Amino acid sequence: MTKIGFIGLGIMGGPMAANLVKAGFEVTGYNRGRSKVDKLVEAGGRGAVSIAEAVREADIVITMLPDSPDVEAVVLGEDGVLAHAREGALLIDCSTIRPDVSREISGRIRALDAPVSGGEQGAIDGSLSIMVGGEAADFEAAKPVLDAVGGTIVHVGGPGAGQTVKAANQLIVAGTIELVAESLVFLEAHEVDTEAAIKVLAGGLAGNRILDRKAAAMVKREFTPGFRVELHDKDLGIVQAAAREAGVVIPLGAAVAQLMASLKAQGHGGLDHGALLKLVAQLSGRE
Incomplete structure (x- = not known):
């Protein structure tokens, strides 16, 4: 079973994480607001009280955050994903951020930039359109996970291309x-x-x-x-x-x-x- 650490359980991230649980993945979620973590737990996922706890055992880490500085802090920060994820873990950033930031992150950690389109309803239905930038081999490895949350999933190029x-x-x-x-x-x-x-x-x-x-x-x-x-x-x-x-x-x-x-x-x-x-x-x- 693929273990997923999911960071950012808001309007989009919450339904996406729940759909991953439905698809049979072991999902541990973290969000600054505890109520959204509790909602994931109710859906069958696991809750974490820190980024470290969410990502420590994960094969794949997914982030769904508001802006470039948020992703930089969560991924590259002193107590972030890079500091605590196990070696070889794959980051899938579904946030919408600057392409140059995605390229910077991909130079520091194995990563795909995979922003989504389709709004809240698409997230709930698991029918999001996902445009993915990064290495082709990483895209193939991530495809089963992306299939659980998206309907149209396309590898569009190298790092930053998705953004x-x-x-x-x-x-x-x-x-x-x-x-x-x-x-x-x-x-x-x-x-x-x-x-x-x-x-x-x-x-x-x-x-x-x-x-x-x-x-x-x-x-x-x-x-x-x-x-x-x-x-x-x-x-x-x-x-x-x-x-x-x-x-x-x-x-x-x-x-x-x-x-x-x-x-x-x-x-x-x-x-x-x-x-x-x-x-x-x-x-x-x-x-």
């Missing part, structure tokens, strides 16, 4: 949410039946997963987070930095990054990123 593809994913998602938000406010202003409009738009060339998964809640102004504004704001910062590094111009991406930053600055960082609709309505004088 680069995830940055592109976040650019597309943010732009699509913004256009859906603008369309919904436009439809409301014309007093169109938005439910009917969403149905027909989703069936044509404009169809996309934002319409399928988020539009109904956006119309109802229900912004319980599946993915928080503050995290998407962070991700768009990664996109812009990586674009500058490559000499690539992303004018629409820069615009939506400013809109996401504005939404966060107004105190809405804890809402779902579908709350871009609030900003569009406000700019239109309708909220």
